[in-house]
Amino acid sequence: MRTHYINIAASITLLMFGMWSKSLRADQVQCTSNEILIESSSSENFIYVCDAVKDAAHFFQSAGLPMPSKLVILLENETSPLVHSNEIGHYNARLRTIVIKNYGPTTSQSKESETNLWSIDSLPFWKSYIVHELAHAAIHEGCDQACPSRAIHEYVAAVAQFSVLPEQYRSRILDTHPNLDAFENDSEITELYYALNPHYFAIKSYKHYQQQTNPKAYLKMRLSPR
């Protein structure tokens, strides 16, 4: 509804200057303090996406990652051809676009999947997926010619995603597999492991990151061209 949209948009505090902002359309908003546009046919969840962007910025700062700029986050319906039926979302580096299923459809999808450890039945989980994709964008932002392997991409994205979850939500996942230890060394962080079990990979990555005496330095080392 148009009136509803205007109220929500106003509450998010739009930036109204610069080339990027001038291109805002009726179905877009821009969160405060960054150049990330959110696009959706419904304004319902705009404010939560801006929350996720803020959470991501906080984590990136602590981890020494750049905040991605001039990026679009597209919230899509469950039937959208832009997202595969078995994914929550993805980042397209060429188009500088994150495509993510909107909260309602994502929720219904996850309830159908009993084996999904990361059941997306709440806003914090949904928002954490936005942060996951923002982490992929942040890594791309920081690597021009020599980008890290997919395994490192997913390691950082998983750490970012876990880090922004409220404690009770993070525990819900970690407690499900109390015997799943951290990666013991860098050679275990592989694309093969990720492909075999992305959820285990995420848990082991987060635990591994937590064990680092200087997490920021570790990420800098892993993200540097070798």
Ligand SMILES: [Zn+2]
């Ligand atoms: Zn990922």
